[in-house]
Amino acid sequence: MVNPIAFEIGFLQVRWYGIIFTLAIITGTYIAYRLAARTELDPDHILDMVIFIIPAALIGARLYYVAFQWAEYKYDPLSILAVWHGGLAVHGGIIFGMLALLWYVKRYGLSLWNTADVLAPGLVLGQSIGRWGNFFNQEAHGGIVSKEFISSFPVFIQQQMYIAGQFYNPTFLYESTWDFIVFGVLMYCWGRRRVPGDITLLYFVLYSIGRFFIEGLRTDSLMLGPFRVAQTISLVLVIAGIVIICQRRLIKKTST
DSSP states (O other), X not given: OOOSEEEEETTEEEEHHHHHHHHHHHHHHHHHHHHXXXXXXXXXXXXXXXXXXXXXXXXXXXXXXXXXTHHHHTTOGGGGGOGGGOOOOXXXXXXXXXXXXXXXXXXXXXXXXXXXXXXXXXXXXXXXXHHHHHHHHTOSOBSEEOHHHHTTSOHHHHHHTEETTEEEOOHHHHHHHHHHHHHHHHHHHHTTOOSTTHHHHHHHHHHHHHHHHHHTTBSSOOEETTEEHHHHHHHHXXXXXXXXXXXXXXXXXXXX
C-alpha cells in the first residue's frame, strides 16, 4: 500500500491527492493555453479565467458531494473542508466551473462555444490525471474481485487495491484510461471542427458514455433514492449532447 502522505514539512502533511490534483490543473491549463494560441482567443484569458474557474469548480465539486452525503457531515461540519481526504464530485465541479466560465465570457465579451472548445481537451486530460488521486486514497474503486482477476493488472495496482484483506476492482483506472482516450479523440477532432461548440458537446457525450458504464461498477456512488446520480446525469448529458449536435447540423444544412 502506498502512503497517501507524500511528505511532511513540520506539522504540514502534503498528500499525494493534492499533488495529483495540482498536476491535473497545471496540465489542463497548459493544454488550453496552447490551443488558445491557435485561435483568435488571447491565451492570457486562459490564465485569467482559471483563477475563477478552478476555485469555483473545487467548491462546486465539494458541495455537490457533501449534499448527497450530508448524513456523514452534519455532525462534523468542519470536516467539509478536508478535501485532501477525497470526496470531490466531478459533475459538481463541471456545473460550478461552467457557471464561472459563463460569467467570465460575458464580462469580457468572448464567444462561449469557442472558449469552451479550447478548454474541453485540457479538462478531460485533467480528469484523467486526477483519477490517480483516487488511487492514492484507495477510493473510487469497484466491488471485491478475485486474485485471478486482479493479477492481470500491474503489481502496484494490485497492492493498492488490496483493502482490508480483499482485492477491489480498480474502476478509477478504467475512468482514467477512458478520459485519456477521449482527450485523444478531442485533439484529433479539434483541428477539424466546423461548428463552434462541437468539441465541447463531443466531450460531454463521450465522457458521459464512459462514466455511465464505469459508474455501474463502483461501490461508492452518490445515490438519489434507487438511482446512481452520476449515471442519471451522464445519461441526460449523452442524450442532450446528441440532440444538440444533430439540431445544429440540421440548422446549418438548411441554412446553406
